[in-house]
Amino acid sequence: MGWKSHGFRFKSRKKLRKKIRERGIKICRALQTFEIGDRVHIDIDPSVHKGMPHPRFQGRTGVVVGKRGRAYLVRISDGDSYKTLIVRPEHLQ
Numbered sequence: 001m002g003w004k005s006h007g008f009r010f011k012s013r014k015k016l017r018k019k020i021r022e023r024g025i026k027i028c029r030a031l032q033t034f035e036i037g038d039r040v041h042i043d044i045d046p047s048v049h050k051g052m053p054h055p056r057f058q059g060r061t062g063v064v065v066g067k068r069g070r071a072y073l074v075r076i077s078d079g080d081s082y083k084t085l086i087v088r089p090e091h092l093q
Contacts, residue, residue, distance in 0.1 A: 012055040016046040023047065030090050034072055038064045040092045042074065042085070051088025 009016060025047050034040060042060050044052055051071050062076035065084065072092065074085045 009055065015055050015058055016044060018046060025090070029093075030088075032089050032092070034064045034089070034092065036064055036066060040064055040072070040074060042076075042087065042091060043093050045090045048088070048090040051086070052091055053085045053087050057085060 025045070029045065030048075040062060042053055042057050042062065044055065044058050046052075053074075057076065060076050062074040062085070064072050065075045066073035068086060071086050071088045074087050074092070075082055076085065077083075
């Protein structure tokens with residue numbers, strides 16, 4: 001018997017799914033801008049694969065600490081430590 005795959009979207013079938021009328025890409029979410037210091041909410045858009053954070057960070061709230069290309073550096077607290085995520089604006093609110 002072979003090994004089970006534990007890829008990036010492992011165990012996220014329900015979490016990374018859109019309702020039937022919400023399918024597709026919303027261009028206004030891709031064009032939104034944030035300033036350094038803004039508080040943002042991570043809401044993964046499953047129709048956009050590029051710049052997607054790991055599904056364990058779905059629903060977290062963080063602070064924008066920088067910009068890298070078109071993506072933003074978002075700092076979130078994870079227990080006692082802080083983590084910096086590289087997230088594109090399609091996955092932020």
